[in-house]
Structure formats: structure tokens, C-alpha cells
Amino acid sequence: MKPETVLGIKYREEPTAKLQEWLKEYAAIAAEFPGAEDLAQRLSKRAEKAGELITERNRPEPPSSSHDDMYYIEMAKIMDDMEASFDGDFPLGNEADASFAGCYFSVLELAEIQCGLHHLIVAGSFNGYNFDVLVRKGFLAELYEDWPEAVRCYEGVSTSKSVQEREDECRRKMAIEGKRCYEKALAFMESGEWNEVFAPLNRAADMGNPDAMVDLALARVYGQYGCAKDLQEALTLLRAAAKKDNARACFALCHLHDSGVYEVQAAEAKEMCEKAAGLGDEKAKARLADGFDLRPIREILQEQIDKGNIDALWQMAQLCKRENDETGAAGWFNKAIEAGQVDALLSVAAVYLDKNGGFYNKELARQYLRRAADGGSVQAIIGLADSELADTDIPFWQQAAQLRNLEYSEKQPKRKIREQHKKQMAWYRLAAEAGDTDAMNALGMAYHLGYPETRDDREAFLWASRAADAGDGSAMYQTAHLYENGFGTDRDIDAALLLYTEAAEQGVHSAMIRLYEIYTKGLLHIQPDGKKAAHYLWLSGEGRY
Numbered sequence: 001m002k003p004e005t006v007l008g009i010k011y012r013e014e015p016t017a018k019l020q021e022w023l024k025e026y027a028a029i030a031a032e033f034p035g036a037e038d039l040a041q042r043l044s045k046r047a048e049k050a051g052e053l054i055t056e057r058n059r060p061e062p063p064s065s066s067h068d069d070m071y072y073i074e075m076a077k078i079m080d081d082m083e084a085s086f087d088g089d090f091p092l093g094n095e096a097d098a099s100f101a102g103c104y105f106s107v108l109e110l111a112e113i114q115c116g117l118h119h120l121i122v123a124g125s126f127n128g129y130n131f132d133v134l135v136r137k138g139f140l141a142e143l144y145e146d147w148p149e150a151v152r153c154y155e156g157v158s159t160s161k162s163v164q165e166r167e168d169e170c171r172r173k174m175a176i177e178g179k180r181c182y183e184k185a186l187a188f189m190e191s192g193e194w195n196e197v198f199a200p201l202n203r204a205a206d207m208g209n210p211d212a213m214v215d216l217a218l219a220r221v222y223g224q225y226g227c228a229k230d231l232q233e234a235l236t237l238l239r240a241a242a243k244k245d246n247a248r249a250c251f252a253l254c255h256l257h258d259s260g261v262y263e264v265q266a267a268e269a270k271e272m273c274e275k276a277a278g279l280g281d282e283k284a285k286a287r288l289a290d291g292f293d294l295r296p297i298r299e300i301l302q303e304q305i306d307k308g309n310i311d312a313l314w315q316m317a318q319l320c321k322r323e324n325d326e327t328g329a330a331g332w333f334n335k336a337i338e339a340g341q342v343d344a345l346l347s348v349a350a351v352y353l354d355k356n357g358g359f360y361n362k363e364l365a366r367q368y369l370r371r372a373a374d375g376g377s378v379q380a381i382i383g384l385a386d387s388e389l390a391d392t393d394i395p396f397w398q399q400a401a402q403l404r405n406l407e408y409s410e411k412q413p414k415r416k417i418r419e420q421h422k423k424q425m426a427w428y429r430l431a432a433e434a435g436d437t438d439a440m441n442a443l444g445m446a447y448h449l450g451y452p453e454t455r456d457d458r459e460a461f462l463w464a465s466r467a468a469d470a471g472d473g474s475a476m477y478q479t480a481h482l483y484e485n486g487f488g489t490d491r492d493i494d495a496a497l498l499l500y501t502e503a504a505e506q507g508v509h510s511a512m513i514r515l516y517e518i519y520t521k522g523l524l525h526i527q528p529d530g531k532k533a534a535h536y537l538w539l540s541g542e543g544r545y
Helices: 003-007 016-032 034-058 069-084 095-101 107-114 131-143 147-155 161-191 198-206 210-222 231-243 247-258 266-278 282-288 297-306 310-322 326-339 342-353 362-374 378-386 396-402 415-433 437-449 457-469 473-485 493-505 509-521 530-540
Strands: none
Touching: 003 016, 003 034, 003 095, 016 034, 016 107, 034 107, 034 530, 131 147, 131 161, 147 161, 161 198, 161 210, 198 210, 210 231, 210 247, 231 247, 247 266, 247 282, 266 282, 297 310, 310 326, 310 342, 326 342, 342 362, 342 378, 362 378, 378 415, 378 437, 396 415, 396 437, 415 437, 437 457, 437 473, 457 473, 473 493, 473 509, 493 509, 509 530
């Protein structure tokens, strides 16, 4: 890196004033952030070295001096070595980044970026004319390796060649990161470590890797790798991957249509199948031979109903409702209830549980919920659990949390409320045994805090760790807390740190704050790390202005 770039000055410009400005900012950072002190001092020496070199180069040679060609070759080599010594592994440690950022950030901001304190920088508000704000936001996104966000920002500044180059580089990094994370996810799949798949797969999909987008979409359809089912997100991912000419995505949309997902209509399924076949997908080529039923959905649903598909009754009712056919919707809805279709039963129960709707009837609601629960609905089990509460609206795990800091004699719930919470908790156990991670979280918290049942940290660890294994971020935080303190299991700081990190990556605020605390003060063999502490503080939102 050129010494002029180090100080942010022009060639032949006198360096003293700018050098003092840099040294002042480095000293202030070292005083305020002890974790960044060593780097700030190293950067100060680097700046002083750059100032000395510029001063030496700016000094004119005596008129009588003369040198042969080898002298200038040797001096050029020495200068190249000197400039290379200014490069570093800290942010802005290379010529390209430093030159680019120097046009958009102040000396104070550049010093903070170099010291890993970029969470302190406010990019500003974009008003439609100030493109510098977009560039600042894009560069800050780059520092967090959020390449998609950086691309979105840089795309808005089409008039600058240097910004276009940064955008292209971010796209390249996206592709590399997407491929790397997808390969990591595939390795976990091949080794059978299913609980490890989601994080790299989700990251790869965020980076725009089309194969990762397809796998994540299918996970959202079927609830794999700890993903919650989310059909709409799945369809969004598949359609985006299909636009990237991914044959798997195209055929997956066709397959979902064939599986009865009516959000993918026959015309779209046919178009996607043809596109997949054109991209060489053999399954799509074979599927085209069967043809597509382009009849209206109502006609197709009627055929399914005639074949005894009770879910089609509910779907027909919803179709009529969307088409403002109230009579048809009511008729098909009643038939779905008679057939024991779970969604219809839950819908009726919700009407009877609505205290403001004019049809409140708790006992009737419980009857419908029991029918839905018998049909395998975890949502119905939770509904039955919550209906046990007659004298409070606070669920048992929230009550446990409220009692955490109180003496036993203070504001303890009445016995009848505690009994209602015990009944609610028993239902939640059934839901947890059926695989519901929210129920597992509730049980873990209640057992650890000792309400409404006696404290049992082994049970707390059992349920929290099961939910964590299923990919639930809140449960990862709970399990990490238990590991850190040795509650219900052997103390394991490394396992705790890993789970705190995974929970933070899923957006769990408490995990971000705990990581900030750990990396600020250290914990046993975990050494303080100012850069990581600042990163998690920024992620939590607490460190932003």
C-alpha cells in the first residue's frame, strides 16, 4: 500500500497535519476501547512510518546528484518493499479497500473501521440524491460479509465505475461463499449430522446459491433440518432459483403441484416442467409425456373430494371463500368438520374461544380441539393446554420467569392457579413429545425455574437440548446457559460457546448479549476478544446509534 493511501493524502502533499489527525484518533480509540489498544498502537506506528517515508521522498535531491540505472532499480525495489510493509490483516489493510473507503469516510471513521469498531459508524439516510450514503452502507455491509446487502446498495449507484467494480467483486464473493457454505451443508448431510445442516445451508441460500435455495425450500416444505414448515417462503425460494435456470427448482415446483399444493397452478407447473426439460432434467422430460390437467382448481378439488380426500373439503371451502362464494364456503366447511378435517376443527374451536366474538363456549371449543388432537394436531394439543387456564392469562413458563427474582413468599400464585398451570404443563409435555419445539422450550424453562413443578435441571436440559438439536435458536440459548453453569449436565464452556454462537446467528438477542459479555471479560479459558465483543454488541442493536 502506498504511504499516501495510509494517511489519505495526495502525492507530494505535506503529511504532518494529517498524520497528527490519525494519531489523535488512534490514541482516543486506545483509551476508550482497551481491547483495541494493541492494534491502535500498531496502526499509530504504521502511520508514523508512512509520514517519515513521504517526508523523505518529498525532499528534493541536490542538483548535482546523478545515479546510474541500477541505483533507480534498487531504489524502486526498496520502495516496493516499504509499501508492502504497510499492508495488514486488519480492515482496510489493502490498497483497494483503503483507497475506496477513504473517499466516503472521515479519518475518525476510518480509524474505527481499522480497529474493528465499525458498529459505531452511522451510514446516514438515503434521500434519493445522496448516493454517498448508499456507498457507505454498502461498504459497511461488506465489512460484515453481507455481500447481498452490499450489492443492493451498490446497485443504486450506477454512475460510478469504482462502485461498479465493488459490486462485481461482491457478486464474486457471494458466489464463492455460497459454494463454500453449500459444500459444507452437503458434507453434514453425507455424514448424517442433520442438526448441523441448517446454518450453512441458509447462509448459502442467502448468498444466492441456487442449489442451496432449492434444498432450503424443500426443507421448508417438509420441515427438515430443524426448519419450521413455511410453504410461502419455500415457493419464493424455488421461484427465485428457477429464474436462475436451476432445473431442480423448476421440477420441484412441478412436483409440488402434482402433490396437491394448489398455490402452484397447472399452468405454472407445465411451464416449469418444460423449462426443466429444456435444461436437461430427465424426470421433467418423462413428466411431460403424462401431460398436465389444466382444468380449473375447483374441478380438480371436486375430483379429489369424490376420491375421499378430506383435506380437499377444507381447500374447497377456502377456494369458495376467496371467490366470495359464502354459501359454498359454508357448505364445504361443514362437510370438512363432519369428516374430522383438522384445519376445519381448529377453525371452529377458535371461534368458540374468542371471548369478543359472541360465540364464546369453552366446553364446545375443547370438544373440537380434542377431535383435532386425536387427528394428530399439535396445535390442538396446545389449544387444550391453554384452555386449562381459567383464572389467569399468563402461561406457566411466563409465570415461572416472573417468579425468578422473587422470594418464595412474595406474590406466589394461588394454589388453584398453580394447579391449572400443572395441567397446562402436562398438555405441553404431550406436544413436546410430538415434536413441538416451542413446547420443549416452555418445559425447559419451567423445569429449570421450578414452577409449576419442582425444579429439575435434568428435565430442563433434556427438553432444551432436544429443541436445540431440532435447530431452535431460543433452545440453543437455553441449552448453552445450562452447559455454562453445569445445570442438569456436566459443565462444558466450549459447548456453551458454540450454542450461544449458533443462537446469535439465528437472531437470539440474549445470546448476542451473552457473547458480548464473554468476549469482553473472558470466561475460564475463553480469552477476551474486543473485535468479537464489538461485533455481537452491534448485532444485538445495543451498540448502534
